[in-house]
Structures are given as structure tokens and as C-alpha cells.
Amino acid sequence: MMQRYLLVFLAILAAVPAWGQTARITGIVTDSSDAVMQGVEVTATNTSTGVSRKAVSNDQGNYSMPFLQPGPYRITAQASGFKPLSRDGITLVVDQVARIDIRMEVGQLTETVEVKAEATLVDSSNATLGVVVENRRVTDLPLNGRNALALVMLTPAVVSLAGPTNSGFANRGTALSAVSINGGPAVLNNYVLDGGNNNQAQQSDINVQPAVDAVEEFKVQHNTMSAEYGFTAGGVVNVVTKSGTNQYHGTLYYFLRNDKLDSRNAFAQVRAPFRYNQFGGSLGGPLTLPGAYDGKNRSFFFANYEEWRYKRYDNPIFRVPTAEERAGDFSNLRAASGALVTIYDPQTTRANPAGSGFVRDAFAGNRIPANRMDPVAKNILPYYPLPNRPPTDPFTQANNYISNIDENQSMRQFTTKLDHRLTDRNSLFGRYTYYRHRT
Secondary structure (H helix, E strand, O other), X not given: OEEEEEEXXXXXXXXXXXXXXXXXXXXXXXXXXXXXXXXXXXXXXXXXXXXXXXXXXXXXXXXXXXXEOOEEEEEEXXXXXXXXXXXXXXXXXXXXXXXXXXXXXXXXOOOOEEEOOOXXXXXXXXXXXXXXXXXXXXXXXXXXXXXXXXXXXXXXXXXXXXXXXXXXXXXXOOOOOOEEEOOOOHHHOEEEEOOEEOEEOOOOEEOOOXXXXXXXXXXXXXXXXXXXXXXXXXXXXXXXXXXOOOOOEEEEEEEXXXXXXXXXXXXXXXXXXXXXXXXXXXXXXXXXXXXXXXXXXXXXXXXXXEEEEEEEEEOOEEOOOOHHHHOOEOOOOEOOOXXXXXXXXXHHOEEOOOOOOEEOOEOHHXXXXXXXXXXHHXXXXXXXXXXXXXXXXXXXXXXXXXXXXXXXXXXXXXXXXXXXXXXXXXXXXXXXXXXXXXX
């Protein structure tokens, strides 16, 4: 049994940066003549939570708003003698630096300039390359086993080292993390969850794999890394968990796979039992206390619970020794062509009188005498099963045995997250994740 726990409590204050898990908006403010403007108040408001952050342009017209949670935003700007500006359609993703330049127009404060088109957000601040897998793809794309991190394969710089098992259906750790990012070794990728280390050192894999319903988005980063990332000779998988908003949202789900819905293996006598049950739910919203505290625009919660149980029987087909071969009788051991495969006596090894090399004598009748059988081998042979099916090749006895191997696994996890805005500039969040995987 393997149990993994991950606790993160991170205060995002002015002196405690968490660049990798947040986004930043920066830009320059100018007037209609392209002259820079000082003292313009710029406000970024998260339209899901109502949380705002303000900045004032400096003497060079530049402004910057760091530590913004990923999500949809509205930008407003105002200055005396100019029309207030409002710009919608801004969506920030994890670890993004979005440049939004603002152009003010002369006019009265009662007039407003509204920009409705989606903003094209260009990050020219660093050389790091990466692909963001946003919430819509995490929740809508089909996932065998519903493991969000299987979507790292959507990134061009990622190459699977484990083939189809990278879906993480049964093995949620080593196989799932067996990817090469930007040509680097799989064991040196860096997995980050809400700013904390999510690497499991013992197995060199992922410590906790959050449920699909608990993941807001993640970013696969490669190329030149910024200073806050270490422990990587390959890439960084940067995951952000969901937070609550001003609206209550919840999910309930149940996924079933069962052998009753499967076809029988063409080589098996019966249909192998298979059971897979995955279920859970999530709930998030403002943290309010009726009649005491209204958490809208200030306090939010999110919780997710998930469990899956997995049981299956596999039917591998392979070759086992026949009863005659167990007794040393190889008189019917033949190649695929039907030619007899001769068994030679190693005790008759001698130099070849006709030239270089060595020669041996064949066992009489292609049978190994009983007194030449090793007693240890005789004790081991009873643990090998006898053939239980007709071979696919009567000469080689290939595929003369079909086995039933059972596999049982289970997983249980839950995540709780609290976000609270202390002031317009200071906020904090805490998250607790419990993860247990039994095999």
C-alpha cells in the first residue's frame, strides 16, 4: 500500500512571490499623441471572483500588476481629463506575463471607451516556451482513467517513454511520468502543484496526481527556464488547482467499466472479469456565514473528493514445457519447419578434429537420461503449469498455455482549498490534499 499526502499553505504577500502559479499584467499608458502618461490608475478585476488589483503608471508610463490568479479579467483605466477606458475579453493563464498597452482619449469622465474584442496577450518578458492545457480541455477531452496529467502529451516538446500506459489508467505514478520534455531525461522533470514541489523522490515520479475536477489548468514549460525553477534538466509541469468563485458550482460523476460490456478475448475460453468504478464530486463558491459574514469578493472555498476501484484478470498466452520435456524427452522438439531440434550432451564437448572450434555428441534418441537431471530443476518443475490449450504451432508447441492473472488497485483522494483576500494588495490561500493508492 502506498499513501501520499501533500499539504500546502502559502501566503501570497508582497514579500512572498509565487510567480510560477500566478499571472502578471504589464504595459504602458499613452495618450492619443503617443505621449506617455503618468499617474493613470489601472485596475484589473477578476470577473469570476470580483477581486481587484490596482496599479498607477509611473513617470515613464509603465504599470505592472503581479500575483493575479488565472482566470477572466476586465481592465479599467482612468485619469482626470480623459475618458475612462474599460477592456473585457482578457483571460490569464498560469505563469503568464500579459502585455496590455492602454491608449487614453481626451474627454469627460462621464464618457467611457469600451473595448469588447478579446485582447491578444503577448509575453515578451522571457524566453521560456510552454503550452497551457486549460480547464476546458482538461474536463472535455476523453481520458482513459480521467487523469489530467495524461494531457501533457498534447505538448509538441513531449515524447512518451512508456507508450499507451502514459494515459495513467492503472499506474498513476511511474508510467504516467515517463515522458521526455525537450529531450531531457524523464526522472529530471519538475512537477509543481500550486507552487509546491510535487516530485516523489523514491520512485522519481509524481507524488500526487490531482483529480480532473480539482485541476484548473496546467502548463508544460521547456526551453530556457526562469530563475524560480530548479531541479530540471528537461521541463516543468506547472499545475494550478481550482478555487471557488462568487457563484456556487458543483459536479457529481460516476464512470463504469465492466466485463459485461466487453467482448471476449478471441483466444480465451471465457470472458476475463473486469471491474472499474470511479466516482466523486466537487463543490466551490464564496465562503459565507448566513447572517454573520458575506465572503463574496473576498473569501472562497473549493473541495473535491474522488475514489476509484480497479480489478481485472488478464489472460496472457505463452509456452510452457510439455510433460515429455519435463522428463527429459525432447524427441518431438522441432523447429517451425518441422525439422528436429537436436539436443547435445555438454559433457562430450571436445576440440573439433576436423578444424577449429568444438564438437559434441547428441543425446541418444534426443532424450536426456534421468540421472543427468539436476535435482534443483526437478524441484522447480512442479511450479510450472502443464499446457492447457492446443498450441498454435504443433511443431514448436508455441502458445500452449493461457493464464489468469488478477490485479487489484484502489485510489482515494480529496482536496480542500481556501482563498482569502486580506486587502487590495495582500491575499493568501491554503490547500490540503490527501492521496492514497493501494496495490
